[in-house]
Amino acid sequence: MLNNAKTAALLAGLGGLIMAIGAIAGGQNGLVFGLVIALVLTGGSYWFSDKLAIASARAQEVTEAQFPQYYATMRDLTQRAGIPMPRLYVAPSPQPNAFATGRNPSHAAVCVNEGLMQYLTWEEISGVLAHEISHVRNRDILTSSVAAAIAMAITFAARMAMWGAMFGGGRDERDGGGIGDLLMIFLAPVAATVIQLAVSRSREYEADASAARLLGTGEPLARALEKLEMGAQRIPVPVNQAQAQAYIVNPLRAGSFAKMFSTHPSTADRIGRLRGGAWR
Numbered sequence: 001m002l003n004n005a006k007t008a009a010l011l012a013g014l015g016g017l018i019m020a021i022g023a024i025a026g027g028q029n030g031l032v033f034g035l036v037i038a039l040v041l042t043g044g045s046y047w048f049s050d051k052l053a054i055a056s057a058r059a060q061e062v063t064e065a066q067f068p069q070y071y072a073t074m075r076d077l078t079q080r081a082g083i084p085m086p087r088l089y090v091a092p093s094p095q096p097n098a099f100a101t102g103r104n105p106s107h108a109a110v111c112v113n114e115g116l117m118q119y120l121t122w123e124e125i126s127g128v129l130a131h132e133i134s135h136v137r138n139r140d141i142l143t144s145s146v147a148a149a150i151a152m153a154i155t156f157a158a159r160m161a162m163w164g165a166m167f168g169g170g171r172d173e174r175d176g177g178g179i180g181d182l183l184m185i186f187l188a189p190v191a192a193t194v195i196q197l198a199v200s201r202s203r204e205y206e207a208d209a210s211a212a213r214l215l216g217t218g219e220p221l222a223r224a225l226e227k228l229e230m231g232a233q234r235i236p237v238p239v240n241q242a243q244a245q246a247y248i249v250n251p252l253r254a255g256s257f258a259k260m261f262s263t264h265p266s267t268a269d270r271i272g273r274l275r276g277g278a279w280r
Contacts, residue, residue: 047103049101049102049103049141050087050101050102050103050107050108050109052243053099053101053109053111053243053246054089054101054109054111056239056240056243057089057091057093057099057111057113057243058091058092059089059090059091059092059111060089060090060091060092061087061088061089062088062089062090067088067090069122070088070090070112070117071088073122073125073126073129074086074088074110074129074133077126077129077130077133077214078133080214081133081134081137081214082137083105083108083133083136083137084105084106084108086100086102086105086108086109086110086133086136087108087109087110088109088110088111089109089110089111089112090111090112090113090114090117091111091112091113091114092113092114093113093114093115093237094113094114094115094235094237095113095115095231095232095235095236095237095251096113096115096116096118096119096120096227096228096231096232096235097112097113097115097116097228097231097232097247097248097249097251098110098111098112098113098116098128098129098132098247098248099111099132099243099246099247099248100132100133100135100136100246101141101246102136102141103141103142104139104142105136105137105139108133108136110129110132110133110136112125112128112129115231115235116128116228119227119228119231120224120227120228123220123223124220124221124223124224124227125224126215126220127211127215127219127220127221127222127223127224128221128224128228128248130210130211130212130214130215130220130221131207131208131210131211131221131248132207132248133214134206134207134208134210134211134214135203135207137210138203138206138207138210140203140206140207143199143203144199144200144203144245147195147196147199147200197262197263200245200263200264201262201263201264201265204264204265204270205265205270205273208221208270208273208274208279209273209278209279210279212274212279213279213280218273218274218275218277218279219274219275221274222270222271222274222275225248225249225267225270225271225274226267226271228248228249228267229249229267232249232250232251232252236251236252237251239251239252244263245263245264249264249267250262250263250264
């Protein structure tokens, strides 16, 4: 529940940013136009998120005859979670990883990489699958899409305000503008990105906790995360940056970016929470 409250607060922060940029831009019409564009682009991505993600992973839908344990485990977990059975996919990647996608529980898909099947035990895989269906049950795709839409609108509005200031259309010092407005114009998109990534990290924590509650223990997922993190670093694979945040662990090799710009929480922190009982 704490992570849900944090997500709501972060989304409210994004809303506050867009209102501030709107005031600086000096015209609500342009701000509304930018918001509409952001909603259309992100809404399309949300509506077709399952098709885009599956195509990007080059995954194939599998049958119960091909993967009986995969189906049996997922059937048990979805019955416990009270959601419909998602479509099940396997991607040909050697990296142990997985993701869930789909706009709601009735239109969802779960995909695991071949590497995950080879690298983890079925008890550990059950922890991973519980995490993924928790994303589906918690409607995290919708939450992420809303955050992305607002962040895109903030960036659009900031650019409008920048061009308006350059050509004399912004507020001047007498109207309360000036250096503060310029700083807001340049820093707001950065702040929006940071908040959007914080939303993503918050949803990962909540999916971990939901998975542990579903299984009655955090240990299977904790052991899985240890192996997945090691595997992701040893077997880097080319993944679209926009799709990387969907995976249970970051599929891209860790670089020198600050923690605040990561789409995922620290794996060590996630494991500590699972084993420390923070999910209870």
